[in-house]
Amino acid sequence: MNIALRQLRVFVAVAQELSITSAADKLCLSKPAVSMALSELEKQLGQQLFDRHNNRLLINEQGRRLLPLADELLARSQDIEHLFSQQGAVTGKLNIGASDTLGNQVAPFLLRDFRATSGHLEQTLYIANTAQICQRLCEFELDVGLVEGRVHHGELHSIPWLGDEMVVACHPQHPLAQLSAPTFADLEQQQWLLREPGSGTREYFLNHLGARLSQWQLAFELNSTSAIINSTAAGLGITCLSRRALSQAEQLKRVSILNLPITLTRDYWLLYHKEKYQSPLLKQFMRFCENWSGE
Template identity: 65%
Template sequence: MAIALKQLKVFVTVVQEGTITAAAERLFLSKPAVSMALSELEKQLGHKLFDRNNNRLIINEQGKRLLPLADELLARSRAIEQLFDHTGPVTGQLKIGSSDTVGNQITPFLLRDFRARCDHEEQSLHIANTTQICDKLNEFELDIGLVEGKVQAPDLAAEPWLDDEMIVVCHPEHPLTRVPALQLSDLEQSQWILREPGSGTREFFLNRIAPRLEHWQQAFELNTTEAIINCAAAGLGLTCLSRLAVAHAVNDQRLIQLELPLDMHRQYWLLYHREKYQSPLLKLFIEFCREWRLPNTQPSL
């Protein structure tokens, strides 16, 4: 049996893209070439690696057994190719995924410090919600995830990382800003501006605040934090966001924080696939993340 790296690359790309057409476009190959490479690999292994559902290919149990090994072989191949191309202590491409708040407010400073200490500049950053980051980790599209949502995925290792504080904010002229000694009961019947399903920020509201209210309404569902900030600043409702994310709008007096008698702290998480091959670069970055602390770069509220 002589399995080629090209076959493994086709296999991994099909897993990530879900269709022959999309994989062919990403690999700059024809669809017949991708189909043939995949068919030859399955023939050599003596097992089908996908279940066919219309035009989509869904990885089966045999494919899931192969995926981490294929990913490791491709990673080692890239490391060999790059071995003499760099003068720094580590080589390779690092693919990082961050959920919205972490990716916009924290990861840039993490990467700045990592580059300065480790002399490595080949990183990519993908920002999406927590669920989407987990999906890409499971498909080996990302090396590591830094997210704010609680994750329950058996194939992913989830380590507590940094702490965060959530706050409830609204337009400065909102009636609740004039309520003395505000209680959670004062938030009844309020309109809320929330992130989309799969977001750690939405999860925090639904788990920590919503169960304490008998009646509340969702005014808007938006997929970016800045859009939520602008809607709240326009007086369209309350919102619950990270203190880091909303600091600039509060300091500009576009929003005001509502002080509530409730623990609003939450945990950020460091994620990686349990079977992902950890190259020297990935091991170095994981250890750097474990030791790193956010510098005081944000204005206080």
């Protein structure tokens, strides 16, 4: 059996895209070339790696078994390519996923410091909600994820990372902002501005604030933290967000943060696939993240 890296590269692309056309575009190859490479690989293995249903490709159990091994072999081949071209700095490409608050408020400074320390400049940053980050990690499209809520997923390993404070905010002229010592009872029957399902911030609200309230109403469901902040500043409702995310809006007096009688905290988490090959670059980045204070 003589499996080529080209065949594995095609397999991984098809597994991620679930489409010959999309995989061909991603690899800058023709559709016939992708189809042929995938067919050759399946013939050599004596196994179908995808189920075909109405011109759709669905990765099957055999394909899922091969995916982490193929990803590792491709990563190791890149390590070999870079081995003798290194000049002190670690090389390779690092694909990072970050949930919204982390991607906008934390990751830029994390990457700035990592670049300054390591000399490594080739990273991509994909910002989405926690559920989407997990999906891309499972498909081996991302090397590591930075998310706001703890994830319980059989294929992923999670490491507690930075701490954060969650706060409730409203428009400066909102009746709640006029209270010197608001209580949870004052939050009853309020109109809330929340992130979409799958967001770590949304899950935090439901588990730590929504669970304490007997009556609350969803005013708007929005898929970005910036939209939540702007809607709060427009007086459309109140919200629960990271203090990091609200710091600039609070300084500009666009929102007011309520002085509730409790400190609400949460952890950020580092995620990676349990079967993901950890290249020297990925190991260095993970160590850097664990030691980074964010200050």
